[in-house]
Amino acid sequence: MAEATQDHYYVPTAAKWPIVGSVALTLAVTGFALYLNGSGIGMKITVLGLILFIVMLFGWFGTVIRESESGTYRSWEDVSFRMGMSWFIFSEVMFFAAFFGALFYAREYSVPWLLGEGSGASTHTYLWNDYTEIWPTNGPGDLGESDFHMHWWPLPFLNTVILLTSGITVTWAHHAIKAQHRTQIVIGLFLTVFLGFLFVFLQGVEYVEAYHEGMKLNSGIYGSTFFMLTGFHGMHVTLGAIMLTVMLFRAMAGHFTAERHFAFEAAAWYWHFVDVVWLGLFIFVYIL
């Protein structure tokens, strides 16, 4: 592996995958938009787009992994990847911030105002005089079927423990990479991936229970914020678990040296990010 020098930064020549990614994304969202407008073939186009997107991911990341394994990248390129990943995670944080903002706004302003708080709002007086529900609420229009309250005990608490534990196992795997203990890397990553998918499964169990009780996505602002926040979080956990699965396979294939294993670190950063978001959810969605 070449030593880091400032005289030659690796600039790839032709990149064929980005345009595939653009076509894939466009197909996926066009199909989904058609589906939302009631078209029969919409979902098929979406699935086609998603398959193409997955092909693109394999192709693009495959290229990068081959380059990485052949020693194309030195610490100079590595820093760019690190910045790319960290600012990508920051953008994800801001995406969640929008939904947390919606939750706080609903709880601090819109629901109290509908209850008649403040001096300016007359909605309560004239439209919904008998509305008294504080939180959780499905709104003065009593939308959806029920306003069943999601409890933090037992499943969400168990899930908190699971996700925090997976944060420990992934750190264990990281230490194992630094020490180059192959078996420990694989076990640590396997446990992390297992706990990750277990989390998603238990989240699914909780959703089924909520729907059984009539607490649905359309159950007013409580259902909206609950399912959108936990739903997007669950999608991110799934994505993070898939990333870590790739790392597991790469570790089994003998990738990652004690000094150079940025792909693993990126996936681990992402994993800690979904972990932290969950803590926010656990506190603000379930407990408070």
Place this chain on the structure above:
Amino acid sequence: MNAQATDLYHDDHDHHGPPPGLWRWVVTTNHKDIGTLYLWFSLIMFFIGGAMALVIRTELFQPGLQVVDPHFFNQMTTLHALVMIFGVVMPAFVGLANWMLPMMVGAPDMALPRMNNWSFWILPFGFGLMLSTLFMEGGGPSAGWTLYPPLSLQTGDALPFLIFSIHLLGVSSIMGAINIIATIMNLRAPGMTFMKMPLFVWTWFITAYLLIAVMPVLAGAVTMMLTDKYFGTSFFNAAGGGDPVMFQHIFWFFGHPEVYILILPSFGLVSEIIPTFSRKKLFGYSSMVYATASIAFLSFIVWAHHMFTVGMPLAGELFFMFTTMLIAVPTGVKVFNWVSTMWKGAMTFETPMLFALGFVIMFTIGGFSGLMLAMTPIDFQYHDTYFVVAHFHYVLVPGAIFGIIAGVYYWLPKWTGNYYDETLGKVHFWLSTIFVNILFFPMHFVGLAGMPRRIPDYSVQFTDFNQIATIGAFGFGFAQILFLVLIVKCIRGGEKATDQVWEGAEGLEWTVASPPPYHTFSPQPIVK
């Protein structure tokens, strides 16, 4: 896949030129190629968005309804804004950044070249989706670019296409911004310390953070709108405990930093150009940097000044009024610095300088009308009138767009290796400046007199000023054809440009040939 892998394995490509044919532009990872793509895309969208503006101005030439039906008029106002913001100003800035940032900081290319390609190539697809809505049942989006619910929820088939196109444009912007940050942080030449960076680099650096912070928030807002419309959520539905005003808060949390995303790089461009043609160093370099950072910070805590009339608590009205007025301080620092740079300078007035001077004067007019709008009780009167339209068009057209045009003139000889036609450039400047004022200045008057925005009809007493504005619009629009002609002429030939191009220009980009080789600064220069 394998064929490509072998192609990518050898990295000894420095001496290669670009591959032949059109495919080059699809697969390119070269920052200059991608910059060119962005700039051409932006120019094409400028004419599309401009055509929409002319439809609006044609309808408003006379009171009453004569040319288009109101629904189509509303589609035009909505799409004109979306095209100009996301399709013209932002891609033009990213194009200029792509071309110039690596050359200004002594980098071999952008830090993440493949992602750079993707950032661009999402754009045409995103806009394809957005503009295709014009041909759908129910027409294109017509609720204004701010997409306020519940009105925007009445959009027909276009709504999901619009929302997904915004998602795609957001992905493109975020990737572009990440690339710019990584390039500036990681690829600066040895000795190019942060406080030696040219101001265009600094303003883009700060803009990139704004983009990463707020584009995801816009994505979140339109996602909530999508689920409200199609999946029964109640974010913006009071019957479910939500609030339509909540959308406005989330939207403007994105929207106000977005406003600065649209102007900060132009600040940087003007801060490059004025010192060059004043043959003096920029006055107050470090205060420029700190002022830019202050504006960026303040942009996050002023958003509700767009919503003074929605019925916020008094404490909110006051807070957002004071923070908004505070922005005048760092902005004033900038204007004073530009003026001080020119003070006792050996000034010449080539086209880039003319556009930069136009920027300083007319952007300041837009800034002052912004200060008026910042005052809550006064905004109660001005809100949603043509005064607001006049204000933001002054900061965006003779502001942001003039900055971009100045930058294009400034670097066109560097890009093409030929000087542009100076006479034609000056004609372009004077026609643009005269007509842009004929176009937008009367809007102040009709706005103060109470003419509402986004309405295809108006009271007869506003006719004269509207007719003047429409004449200005056509004059300004057709003047831009000169710009296109000038660019094409410059690419095809002309007096050969020196490497230095401008006598007073300083910076690494002037140390390379005009036009620069396909790969510059590998190895990197040492900055003293």
